[in-house]
Amino acid sequence: MKTIIMAGGKGTRISGIASDIPKPMIPVVGKPILEYQIAALVRSGMRDILLVTGHLGYIIQDYFKDGSAFDTHISYFHETEALGTAGALFEIEKELSDSFLLINGDLVFDIDFSRLFAFHAENQSLATLVSHPNSHPYDSALLETDSDERIIRWINKEEPRAFYKNRVSSGVYLLDREIIALSKKSISAKKVDLDRDVLKPAISTNRLFAYNTPEYIKDMGTPDRFYQVEEDIAKGRVAARNLSHRQRAIFLDRDGTINQSKGFITRHEDFKLLDGVDKAIRQINKSGLLAIVITNQPVIARGECSLEELDLIHRKMETELGNTGVYIDDLYYCPHHPDRGFAGERLEYKIDCECRKPKPGMLLRAAEKYNIDLSASWMIGDDMRDIHAGKAAGCKTALIVDSAKRDIPANEAPDLYCSSLENFMDMYLK
Ligand SMILES: [Zn+2]
16 A cells, blocks of 8 residues: 655745744654654555655755655655645556555654544544544634544534544545546646545545554644653653553542532533542643543433434533543443333333443453453442443542541452542552
């Protein structure tokens, strides 16, 4: 499979750091960004690379030459006029493989590509956009997906948004060459914008997907981000997030841990974040841990809340967390309930499932998806079901409870008692 790297960016926003070299050649901890990209590709066995160069492109070509010094094969396409973020793809169409990776040249990333390829194949995707939650979703373009991760809407940067999933395109794409042929029909200019002219129009094929991952992918758009990336590389945070390495997670119960618990919540209007939760989740995000919500929602089985309303509740949660600059990495809910006899109940959810806490099903699913080391992870909640589920999965456990109620028999007791998620994170970081 071929990888196309768009290495033509001028990088005006970052010109305070370096101005006489192309953006992908800006050195980070002694090496150009592009060299990190190529090394990450080579580690995944991706050794057929085409660099699209523009402004000062000869500097790139002089450095990488044919790629042999970097254990890979590199060819070049030099833009003599600016062709936008996708115009070059039409010029090199014949050189593209049936599926190809497309990567922005200003990204630092470390991804387990085999997972992305499997996702793309499984969904028979025409275009898979690698996405992730970010710390400023309120002013980012967002991808709206259905429950199968199919992209159903593109919310532009400047567009007003209601409650949303925090899901932002990262600048890494796995495309089928077919999408170039498809979009050619409606494109007349040589300068082509990838988002506007190629991807957005393809939403109507129902074959556009978002592959959401907690792995490290950051652009070097501004000096602030540059210094952050530099520190992350130096401290090994970039490589550590690759899902081929074991991850650590904080599993979070929802009601009573993240939001105020007043019986079951069946309307988004009643969802309110607890004080200090944003601060605690910020610490989780910054520590390189995964924040994964694990919640029982028997209101679905009982017919007290629709799946649409539950989705709205969760989007409200992500939106309010996003407004404070923090995010969760994933969310699992159990819609089931074993006991029958409620008016309006939905029989298809009235089962004795493997996911309802105190069973560990949701934690085990998350562990498989994200390669999580459960013994190095924590389950935190305000109910003994959380503690039992955490223990059954092999995690450490923390119970949010009044100090007066901390007398649970030793064989069932959590590893830690705390008064809130914030209190837990303070203890955890010590
Ligand atoms: Zn269940």
